[in-house]
Amino acid sequence: MKAVSDTRQAILERAERYLQDAGFSSFSFRDLAADLGIKSASVHYHFPSKEALGVALLQGYRESFERWAASRRDSGSAQADLVEWLRYYRSLARKGDICAGGAFGAEYGELPERVRRELGALLDTIRKWVRATLEAGRKRGEIRADGKLDDQTALVLAAVQGGTQIARITGSPKIADAAFEHLKAVLFT
């Protein structure tokens, strides 16, 4: 009763967990296969190379984000949008996981070219959404209009990526919550 791409989906889900737990180079096709009760050659059937798997993972993140962002369109509140967005990173931190940007980013120097490009595209997509959200919030008086919009956007992106990482290193998700609390305090009017 399996759908055609059930295995493919299962591979992606396992790979995502490994990625966020210990990085892209932390897992092998053999690991994925063993977890799913198949052989590594079968994983290669779905993803011809690890590069292809990395690209697929990143495209998945981007599509998920875009779907979510579309669902929030016309929410009418920049503050509510950002709070909801932060919830995702908070949940990562609680599980001791980090975001895709941080996971791939640390190994950037040895990522295949196409993976690098997809990673850049993902970050760009998120950056544009944050920027637009802050801009709309400034106009509505919900977001402090201190400093340049691009600088404010950069701080938000840095804080979420760094927040999940320091939470994991210190072993306490609370530190991510703390960083996000202060971020809201300096952003919101």
Next chain:
Amino acid sequence: MKAVSDTRQAILERAERYLQDAGFSSFSFRDLAADLGIKSASVHYHFPSKEALGVALLQGYRESFERWAASRRDSGSAQADLVEWLRYYRSLARKGDICAGGAFGAEYGELPERVRRELGALLDTIRKWVRATLEAGRKRGEIRADGKLDDQTALVLAAVQGGTQIARITGSPKIADAAFEHLKAVLFT
């Protein structure tokens, strides 16, 4: 004419570059040996295991930081201390490198136990310095006393770690500068 531990030092320096460029698992003892014109067995003479090398790297970071922090004692200005501290992360971003926390942090799930502990100790050392610096700055009226001190500290740590990473991913060090500019704007009175 080499000092006794010249090779050891050279190994550490090469390893640091690999680490900040592509992570702890990105380089092997063979890589280090080849770069230095020796054999991998000789690297093992200086560092019996990769775990030992990781620990030595982190202890080096911590000692460097502590020396630097001691040199700034009684500088009299929290703003000046933080600006100087941010210069380090700015320089990493310009080289396309990330900080040790980000480099080790992404692979946290598969780091040897002692490396994890040293990483925690390094972050804790830095966290305490940031906290104390912000606290002193608040008393002197240099730092905004908005919100909890611990939340403010967490945001600063998250921003520097995340800032260097997004700079590398986007390929532009400017985004780290932007994040740090806004960080100063929201911290300084």
Next chain:
DNA sequence: GTCTATAGGGGGATAGAC
């Protein structure tokens, strides 16, 4: 301190049968 040589295990990837 550095070497040669090697053990013992994983890694990505492919060919070809079923």
Next chain:
DNA sequence: GTCTATCCCCCTATAGAC
């Protein structure tokens, strides 16, 4: 779609000569 079998490479680490 999944399998067996395999290639060829890299990895960490060690033994023992020099």
